[in-house]
Amino acid sequence: MPTLLFLRWASRCRSRERRRAEYLREAAAHLPLQLGAVQLAPVAEMPKKHWNTDAERIEAHREFFARLIATRAGVSADGELAAAFRSTPRERFVGGPPWRILTRHGFVEAPRNDPAFLYQDVVVWLGADGLNNGEPSLHAMCIATLRPQKGDRIVHVGAGTGYYTTILAKLVGERGVVDAYEIEPGLVRRAAENLAELPQVRLHARSGAEAPLPACDVLYVSAGATAPLAVWLDALQAGGRLLFPLTPEDGAGGMLLITRTDGEVYAARFLFQAQFVGCMGARDEYEGERLEEAFRNRNWHKVKSLHRNDAPGESCWIAGRGWWLSTEAPPVMRPTGVDG
């Protein structure tokens, strides 16, 4: 090829590649939920499988689901979180059919009792008024951010029928402990059955918004609160992480990650906006209304720290009773190796 033609051809290829990379970045940036900058992972080859039985077919759906959820959460489709989703049959946790999928505008019923319908990134009704099995990729992002390690102690508030408690339990392994709290008696009964084979889980049929709570490395709340409760913050070991939905009276709030440092001020940041059912005993109407105003009028991306028991300063994003969120980073951070 003559040099000039070759140079033109090479330049066209480069700009095609640039356009493609720009397109992918653009497309990824419009995904509804994300954690910071999007890294586009190479597409993992799915082993091509044929199935002879129904059980094998469902296994293939679960395999696809695990890869989908892990990839949406920005973690490896071959990692431990994906493995936990792969080995946990969702149909066992959502109760008997007919299965109802929750959308922003109402429920859609699955047309038949085929677990394949459950292996999508959807919220599924738990069979109890207003209570649902949460969106898998949302929980996967939260759990990935909390980075539970083998042997960790976790407190899970709002266990429901135990689906995400099971995921957490698999990540901490049998050397770890998961203390799971649930207040709805019907769900507690189902959780007790579903969690019976996991010796590392202790199920408590009571509120997880009340003392005493055991000291823990990770405290994960699956219901919306209007404040970071003192009982949750006090349970955190040094370097411990609390993740909970800080939600207003009405509309969406945000998943707030709080990391205990060795100072008085904790690291804090919102991961993304979220809407959850209320956490009983962790809601205050006045604080809920103030949160509504804050989420409407202030930039939640700016929150960087949590103060307790001191007067709010100029950097205050919102102040509650005995706590306030600041847009200033905490003054002293002990290096814990944990993303705070």
Ligand SMILES: C[S@@+](CC[C@H](N)C(=O)[O-])C[C@H]1O[C@@H](n2cnc3c(N)ncnc32)[C@H](O)[C@@H]1O
């Ligand atoms: C949105 S549901 C999520 C259930 C479960 N995490 C799932 O996704 O399958 C929230 C759960 O929190 C429970 N809950 C609310 N307040 C609670 C509290 N103070 N202590 C323990 N559980 C609570 C509710 O009964 C409900 O089961």
